[in-house]
Structure formats: C-alpha cells, structure tokens
Amino acid sequence: MKIVVNGYSGSGKSTLARRLGGLYQIPVLHLDTVHWLPGWEEKAEEQGRSEVRAFMDRNASWVIDGNYRKLEYERRLQEADRIIFMDFNRFSCLFRAYRRYLDHKGRARSSMTEGCEEKLDLEFIRWILWDSRTRKQKKLWRAMKETCGEKTVVLKNQRQLDGFLESLSGQKNPTEFP
Secondary structure, three states, X not given: XXXXXXXXOOOOHHHHHHHHHHHHOOOEEEHHHHHEEOXXXXXXXXXXXXXXXXXXXXXOOEEEEOOOOOOOHHHHHHHOOEEEEEOOOHHHHHHHHHHHHHHHEOOOOOOOXXXXXXXXXXXXXXXXXXXXXXXXXXXXXXXXXXXXXXXXXXXOOHHHHHHHHHHHHOOOOOOOOX
16 A cells, blocks of 8 residues: 655645544655755755655555655655645645644644744745645646546545545545545
C-alpha cells in the first residue's frame, strides 16, 4: 500500500496521512519535515530528495503527505496505489489553518520540523487564499488528476472526507483501498 496525499495548504493533508498510516499500520512521511530546517530555513534540495528516496526505498508501504514538486514528485505519483487530492476551498483552508495555529501556537506540530513554530502571518494567508491557487498551479493539479485518473480520489470538503474515512473504517480487509 502506497498512498500520496496532496492538496492545498490547510486542507488537512497531514492529519489524513497520519490517520491512514494508523489505519493501515504503515509509515508516514510528512514532507514538511523534509523540506524545512529549524527556524523555517529551507533544506538543500538534493538533501531533501535523498531523504525522500531513502524513505521510499526502505519501505514497501507508505503514506507521503505534501506537495513539494522537487521532492521525488513524479516517482511518488508513479508508485502510489492511491493519490488523495484535498481540493478544499480557500476559505475552508484558511479557517483550518487558523484553528491549527491556535492549537499549536508557539510550538511545532508533529508533522513539521522541530524548531518551526506554527505561524499564521500575512505571507501564509496570502499563500492559502491566492498564491497557491494560480492558473498555473490549477493546471498542474488537473494534469496530475488526468494522468493518474483511476487511482486518484478528490475530496472537496469535510463531508466528503468524513464519507471517505467511513468507507475505509467499514472495510473487512484493510489491505484493500477503495
């Protein structure tokens, strides 16, 4: 079982990845922990790619959450049995990011590098509302969904996410993925 969780910032990628990892008892890699060094410094690209390759090579099954195109993106999509795209609207993502900020204010969340305290500044708000939703980015998401069509699940809101999780919890054989 190999699962990729992609989507917009604040949509709940890390939370879903953690739940899937627990459900299927497989390792989870949060790409935020690979991309960032303490203090919100970016890690060298090759070092990050190397870490992702090593994780994928040593694990027969995995969940990887995050969008970072420079971190073995094509390989992740190709090897994945299922790709989940969190296509929540911008205001829902902003609300979720705000709630996450309140929950983790002054400390790093478990899906982030230690030393990267949770923040919600104007730059991140702009990213959630506009900069991550450019025509170019939307075109890239459409291309991913078209290329990986049959193995892609698109979740647009909390109700769809809840229904998806409910369908998983009712499975008799947890090695099969709807």
